[in-house]
Amino acid sequence: MTITITAFERSPDRGRGLARDMRVRWALEETGQPYDVRLVSFKAIKEPPHLALQPFGQIPTYEEDDLALFESGAIVLHIAERHGGLLPGDANARARAIAWMFAALNTVEPPIFDRSLANILERDEPWYEKRLSALDGTIRKRLADLSRRLGEADWLDGEFSAGDLLMVSVLLRLKASSDILEEYPNLSAYVARGEARPAYKRAFDAQLAVFKAASVG
Amino acid sequence: MTITITAFERSPDRGRGLARDMRVRWALEETGQPYDVRLVSFKAIKEPPHLALQPFGQIPTYEEDDLALFESGAIVLHIAERHGGLLPGDANARARAIAWMFAALNTVEPPIFDRSLANILERDEPWYEKRLSALDGTIRKRLADLSRRLGEADWLDGEFSAGDLLMVSVLLRLKASSDILEEYPNLSAYVARGEARPAYKRAFDAQLAVFKAASVG
Numbered sequence: 503m504t505i506t507i508t509a510f511e512r513s514p515d516r517g518r519g520l521a522r523d524m525r526v527r528w529a530l531e532e533t534g535q536p537y538d539v540r541l542v543s544f545k546a547i548k549e550p551p552h553l554a555l556q557p558f559g560q561i562p563t564y565e566e567d568d569l570a571l572f573e574s575g576a577i578v579l580h581i582a583e584r585h586g587g588l589l590p591g592d593a594n595a596r597a598r599a600i601a602w603m604f605a606a607l608n609t610v611e612p613p614i615f616d617r618s619l620a621n622i623l624e625r626d627e628p629w630y631e632k633r634l635s636a637l638d639g640t641i642r643k644r645l646a647d648l649s650r651r652l653g654e655a656d657w658l659d660g661e662f663s664a665g666d667l668l669m670v671s672v673l674l675r676l677k678a679s680s681d682i683l684e685e686y687p688n689l690s691a692y693v694a695r696g697e698a699r700p701a702y703k704r705a706f707d708a709q710l711a712v713f714k715a716a717s718v719g
Numbered sequence: 720m721t722i723t724i725t726a727f728e729r730s731p732d733r734g735r736g737l738a739r740d741m742r743v744r745w746a747l748e749e750t751g752q753p754y755d756v757r758l759v760s761f762k763a764i765k766e767p768p769h770l771a772l773q774p775f776g777q778i779p780t781y782e783e784d785d786l787a788l789f790e791s792g793a794i795v796l797h798i799a800e801r802h803g804g805l806l807p808g809d810a811n812a813r814a815r816a817i818a819w820m821f822a823a824l825n826t827v828e829p830p831i832f833d834r835s836l837a838n839i840l841e842r843d844e845p846w847y848e849k850r851l852s853a854l855d856g857t858i859r860k861r862l863a864d865l866s867r868r869l870g871e872a873d874w875l876d877g878e879f880s881a882g883d884l885l886m887v888s889v890l891l892r893l894k895a896s897s898d899i900l901e902e903y904p905n906l907s908a909y910v911a912r913g914e915a916r917p918a919y920k921r922a923f924d925a926q927l928a929v930f931k932a933a934s935v936g
Contacts, residue, residue: 603793623853644775
């Protein structure tokens with residue numbers, strides 16, 4: 503079985519590990535699965551061959567034998583279900599870890615993603631400061647809730663899981679462009695624990711190598 | 720096994736089925752699972768007993784014996800995994816149906832949810848028209864992609880699945896406050912097919928009955 507994922511040939515984050523292939527790379531590294539990467543251009547992701555794999559013209563995609571998947575959350579869950587290391591064996595603990603995956607993507611990520619979009623698209627608008635302040639308020643509410651729930655624990659619910667992998671990934675996007683995360687020391691430490699994992703480092707280095715190679719070429 | 724979910728005692732959508740308990744009710748109806756509902760106030764969802772179940776102070780929650788879950792996407796997936804009717808038996812088709820669940824919640828819902836929030840919170844801001852127009856542009860991109868992929872099919876990938884359940888739910892939020900959906904006739908028909916399902920109707924009537932009872936009392 504060969505796993506092939508797609509990633510940007512020149513990531514707009516300049517190799518800072520914020521593109522969504524990073525989450526899939528990290529999951530593959532945590533579960534010890536080798537994988538190939540097919541690099542795609544911004545033009546190619548909007549063309550029919552890629553749209554057949556990813557109807558919304560985004561990365562990453564995941565191909566394995568006759569299965570093709572899209573949506574980084576779904577891909578991480580698929581990897582976690584097939585291989586050990588990202589979901590607990592106990593059925594209830596497994597369901598709770600999956601709940602944290604959805605919480606990362608559907609509750610915590612949207613205002614953080616909006617903030618990074620506003621940062622690019624609305625920076626010169628007269629309302630930018632007010633809009634940013636509204637988004638930061640929403641983000642702080644989410645982080646305060648998350649911080650209270652995490653408390654002094656290392657991970658959100660027992661051992662490191664796919665829920666932590668996605669939550670740390672989402673928080674890293676915030677950390678890259680704001681100091682808000684530092685207002686919550688236990689969340690800063692939580693993200694640092696994620697970044698310190700050997701599998702994270704291997705995944706990060708792999709995506710950075712793509713950017714460096716593209717910059718030289 | 721008794722299943723108990725939480726819902727608003729007075730839903731801000733006035734019984735139009737847009738609150739996220741609707742998705743869980745629908746999944747329980749599709750799979751034929753009886754359930755109890757515990758109604759909660761806006762005050763109660765921010766207090767410790769509810770926060771213990773739902774760290775972000777939202778509804779719905781799901782309790783079943785000694786398992787407590789939050790996040791409507793995770794709850795729908797849990798129900799779909801335990802009971803027949805919402806996920807295909809074939810492993811690859813099952814993974815693709817789950818990918819559509821994540822696409823509904825992480826790719827299609829965010830701009831639609833932002834639009835309904837902006838509608839409430841930013842209506843009187845000087846930038847409202849421009850912001851709405853930007854959000855509508857993003858929504859149209861997503862819907863154009865979705866429409867092209869759906870084509871003439873009844874459902875997104877084979878039989879009706881939990882992916883369709885969430886996608887229809889997300890599109891219903893848009894339909895409630897905008898005419899954009901009607902620009903895509905195959906998506907309008909897709910949503911109508913969802914609404915016509917007997918399980919959807921039972922779930923809709925159940926949440927509407929809560930709102931009506933609260934309005935009388």
